[in-house]
Amino acid sequence: MEKIKKLRQVFKKEKIDGYLISKNDQFFGEYIPDHNDRLKYISNFSGSYGYSIILKNKNYLFVDGRYTLQANKQSGEYYKVITFPNKMPKDILKNKKLVIGFDPRLFTRKIIDIFFKNKDLKFVPIKNNLIDKIWKRVIKKNKSKFYILPDNSVGEDYKSKVKKISSNLKKVGADYQFITACENNAWLLNIRGQDTEYSPIPNCFILIDNNENIKLFCDLKKISQSFKKKFNKIKFIEIKFIEKILSKIINKKFIIDKNSCSLYYEDIILDKNKILNFSDPIYFLKSIKNKKEIDNIKKAHLYDGAALTKYLFWLKKNFVKKKITEISASKKLYELRKKNKYFKFLSFPTISGSGPNGAIIHYKATKKTDRKLKKGDIYLVDSGGQYKFGTTDVTRTISLENSNKRIKNIFTRVLKGHIAVANFRLKNNTSGSKIDGVARKYLKQIGLDYAHGTGHGVGYFLNVHEGPHAISKNNKIRLQEGMVVSNEPGYYEKNNFGIRIENLIYVKREKKRKYFENLTMAPIDKDLIEQNFLNRKEKYWLNNYHRKVFNNLKKTMNKIEKLELKKACSAI
Numbered sequence: 001m002e003k004i005k006k007l008r009q010v011f012k013k014e015k016i017d018g019y020l021i022s023k024n025d026q027f028f029g030e031y032i033p034d035h036n037d038r039l040k041y042i043s044n045f046s047g048s049y050g051y052s053i054i055l056k057n058k059n060y061l062f063v064d065g066r067y068t069l070q071a072n073k074q075s076g077e078y079y080k081v082i083t084f085p086n087k088m089p090k091d092i093l094k095n096k097k098l099v100i101g102f103d104p105r106l107f108t109r110k111i112i113d114i115f116f117k118n119k120d121l122k123f124v125p126i127k128n129n130l131i132d133k134i135w136k137r138v139i140k141k142n143k144s145k146f147y148i149l150p151d152n153s154v155g156e157d158y159k160s161k162v163k164k165i166s167s168n169l170k171k172v173g174a175d176y177q178f179i180t181a182c183e184n185n186a187w188l189l190n191i192r193g194q195d196t197e198y199s200p201i202p203n204c205f206i207l208i209d210n211n212e213n214i215k216l217f218c219d220l221k222k223i224s225q226s227f228k229k230k231f232n233k234i235k236f237i238e239i240k241f242i243e244k245i246l247s248k249i250i251n252k253k254f255i256i257d258k259n260s261c262s263l264y265y266e267d268i269i270l271d272k273n274k275i276l277n278f279s280d281p282i283y284f285l286k287s288i289k290n291k292k293e294i295d296n297i298k299k300a301h302l303y304d305g306a307a308l309t310k311y312l313f314w315l316k317k318n319f320v321k322k323k324i325t326e327i328s329a330s331k332k333l334y335e336l337r338k339k340n341k342y343f344k345f346l347s348f349p350t351i352s353g354s355g356p357n358g359a360i361i362h363y364k365a366t367k368k369t370d371r372k373l374k375k376g377d378i379y380l381v382d383s384g385g386q387y388k389f390g391t392t393d394v395t396r397t398i399s400l401e402n403s404n405k406r407i408k409n410i411f412t413r414v415l416k417g418h419i420a421v422a423n424f425r426l427k428n429n430t431s432g433s434k435i436d437g438v439a440r441k442y443l444k445q446i447g448l449d450y451a452h453g454t455g456h457g458v459g460y461f462l463n464v465h466e467g468p469h470a471i472s473k474n475n476k477i478r479l480q481e482g483m484v485v486s487n488e489p490g491y492y493e494k495n496n497f498g499i500r501i502e503n504l505i506y507v508k509r510e511k512k513r514k515y516f517e518n519l520t521m522a523p524i525d526k527d528l529i530e531q532n533f534l535n536r537k538e539k540y541w542l543n544n545y546h547r548k549v550f551n552n553l554k555k556t557m558n559k560i561e562k563l564e565l566k567k568a569c570s571a572i
Contacts, residue, residue, distance in 0.1 A: 001078050003042055006134040007054055011101075018055040019130050020102040020116065020123070023048065027182050027203045028108075028260040030465055031196045031348070035139045038131040043075045047362055051115070052079070053089065053100065062089050062115070065451025066361040069494065073360075083451075090118040098122070103129045104264040112263065125263065144194040145222050146202040148230055149461075153389045155292030158190045161285075162212050168281050169210035175252040177280070178269065179206040181260040183463050184282040185216075189231065192461065193222065198348050199463050200386060205242060217242050243268060255280065259467075283468045286459070288482040293460045294506060297484065297519060300390025301504065303343070305521030305549070306556035307336040308383070308394060312523070313564045319373045319400055326352040326365035329373065330383070337385050347384035347391050347464040354379045358397070358498030361452060361490075375401045378497040378528075384464055393464050393486055394520050395502030399527040410491050411499050411528040413442035417489040418501045419541045421454060421471065426507065426514040431478050432471035432485070439471070439489040448491055455486040458504055481509040484519070521549050523568040531572050543571040 007019060021043075025036035030048055039045060043052050043059075047067040053060045061079040063071045071081045082092055097120050102112075104125035112123060151157070165188065169177055179185055182201045186192055193202030204218035216231075217239045228236065237245065246265065250272045256265075257280040269275060289297065311333045318324060324332075330352040337343050353363040354373050358380035365371070373379060377400040384393035397411065417439035424435050432455065439454040455471030458464055469477040471485055479485070483506060490500030503520035523546060534542070546569035557565050 003134065004054060004059060004078065007042065007130060008056060010130050010133060011056065014101055014124075014126060014130070015099065016101040016124060016126075017098040018053050018100045020100050020107070021052040021054070021131060022103075022106045022111075023050050024106060026105045026262065027195075027201075028180070028262075029182060029196050029199065029201055029203075030463060031198045033140070033142070033196070035137050038129070038135070041135050042131060043079060045071050045075045045079075046364060047071065051089065053093070055098070060089070060092065068451070069360045070362060084115070089115050090121070093121055094118055096120055099124055101126045101130065103127070104267070105129075105262045107263055108258060108261060109263050109266055110258050127264075142195055143221070145224055146191050146193045146204075146218070146227055148227065149190045149192060153292070153296055153461075154190045155290035156190075158188065161188050161190075162208070162214065164285065165208055165281065166210050166212045169208075169255065172255070172276060172278050173253060174255050174276050174278070175210060176249070177208050177255040178246075178261060178265065179208065179257055179280060179282065180262070180265065181257050181280065181282070183459065183466070184257070184280060184286060186462060187282060187286040189216075189234075191227075194345075198346055198386070199459075200344065200461055201463070205239065207245070215245065247271075249273060259283075286462075287457055287466065287469055288480050289460055289484060289506070290482065294482065296389035297391075297460065297506075300342070300385075300387040300392055301519045301521055302552055302556075303340045303387060304337065304385050304392040304394070306553055307340065307385075308333070308396070308522045309549075309553055309565065309568075310557070310561060311336050311381075312396060312398060312525075313561055313568075315373070315379070316398065316400070320375060324373045325370045326354055326357065326373070327367075327370045329379075329381070330365065333381065333383060340387070342388040344386045344388060347386045347393060351380065351382035351395075353381075353498060354400075355497060356495045359492040359494050359496060360498070361492060363498075373400060378402055378407060378499065380498045380500055382500060382502065386461060389461060391459050391461055391464055392520070393458060393502065393504060394522060395488055395490075395500040396522060396525065397499045397501060397528065398525040402528075405530075407497060407499075408528055408530045409533065410443070410448065412530040412533045413446070413448075414489050414491055414499050414501055415524065415529060415542075416442040416534065416538060417454075418487055418503070419538050421487045421489070422503070422505060422516055422518065423537070423541060424516065426479060426516070428514070429478055430514075432469060432475035433473055435471050436473050436475075439487075443489070443491055450490045450492060452490070454489055458484045458486060460484075479507050479514075481507050481514065483507045487516075518545060518548070521552050523549055523565070526568070526572060529572070534572075539572055546571070 023039045025032045050063040059079045068083045099122045192200040195203040207215040214234045246268045330350040354377045380397045382395040420438040453472030457466040459466040488502030492498045505516040508517040550569035
């Protein structure tokens with residue numbers, strides 16, 4: 001590949017043996033503009049997470065289990081694809097005395113230490129990104145402005161939130177907190193933007209002290225006069241002056257966001273100050289949705305469920321009559337969502353996969369891979385929307401007149417796992433790690449499993465993937481009242497089919513009892529269920545869920561759709 005050759009030509013001048021490339025840009029968001037996607041440029045890999053190391057005679061691409069198949073298809077010709085955490089980059093490069101260059105603005109110390117650092121590797125920060133030296137592209141300026149959420153959609157005033165953060169600084173003996181996670185800044189000030197395609201994120205950094213003084217660093221063209229007027233005590237500063245301002249602070253104690261504060265800024269702070277060993281408290285505060293937020297999220301899910309349900313009915317009715325492909329199907333779903341006046345944009349690229357493409361966990365159809373939906377297929381659609389007051393994420397797997405008994409058995413096992421999570425009896429100390437196993441139980445009975453977590457946190461009109469909580473093998477964060485999380489067990493058979501059932505749920509408390517309540521409103525395809533394999537409790541859950549779906553969605557359907565909804569939600 002010519003691009004790799006050009007990059008290697010730079011190695012000699014920089015006195016390095018290799019170069020480390022990340023997916024993220026300087027704002028560490030999940031989704032980035034195309035002109036900042038350096039990993040895709042050098043490797044062709046289009047997934048949302050990964051790293052590459054280009055050496056003088058070998059190339060590595062490191063991804064997690066969601067992307068193994070995709071990475072091999074897109075990049076396997078020129079790269080050795082490694083799946084972590086099964087194999088860690090630092091172990092692959094063990095016993096090799098190498099000097100590796102990297103852009104310190106795009107890596108945290110935490111990432112370098114966990115994934116890459118070993119006694120044999122020397123990492124050298126190179127301020128001018130080497131990909132930028134060989135990649136000649138037009139950089140389109142995003143002109144969208146930051147905006148303020150209306151008071152009736154947030155449930156807590158920004159001044160109250162600022163007070164909490166400043167008080168926490170005093171409590172732990174810190175002078176400043178440098179907040180580099182843009183979604184956390186959005187939460188803190190109740191602001192949003194559209195600097196990324198799928199999240200209403202305002203790209204900005206915040207420096208806050210223990211007296212509630214705030215400096216906000218951003219592109220000042222994104223700040224209107226009315227915005228400034230609302231935050232008249234905040235100093236707005238062009239982002240290029242961060243280094244200068246941080247360098248002037250001496251002998252102070254800082255809290256930084258270790259998940260998103262780059263090595264570059266961390267070293268500037270450490271040069272004259274001390275960084276305390278505390279995490280950014282906003283991650284936890286943000287994860288607990290208040291009553292107003294939960295009420296609004298429910299509304300978003302009703303609108304979204306109506307669009308998705310209409311789509312599923314249309315698909316089942318028309319896939320034989322019309323030429324429907326993965327791309328045209330996802331466009332239809334988008335058009336149905338767009339009809340709602342509160343819909344803003346998608347919350348992530350729609351996964352629309354039929355047959356073997358459904359087995360690629362984070363599949364994105366292209367002109368080259370676009371497959372016609374046909375009789376006998378299993379079709380998987382994972383999609384979501386950003387609404388004025390909520391973020392959705394839902395997956396449905398449907399039968400396109402498929403009668404395969406083995407597939408029905410596996411689908412039912414995935415459903416049993418889904419129901420087991422939904423019915424899990426939560427205790428005060430319950431974490432996602434204690435729940436993950438019940439979702440996998442029925443698949444493991446026949447030697448099957450899936451290579452992703454069972455659930456991730458979801459933001460409030462923010463990122464569709466949000467921490468710190470999750471339903472996964474290693475997540476120890478206690479699930480608290482108001483936390484929203486996905487419930488999405490699945491199974492994927494290479495070159496054959498994929499199955500996933502995903503609802504969003506939240507932790508609800510009534511008196512002393514804590515339990516999960518469903519947010520997602522869309523039928524689960526009964527054509528794929530082996531009904532005799534469900535026990536009485538599981539049938540009760542499914543029938544009760546479908547009863548709620550029918551009662552909530554019936555007003556949104558026309559006469560024909562209402563009849564279809566009644567049939568789809570009938571008891572088994």
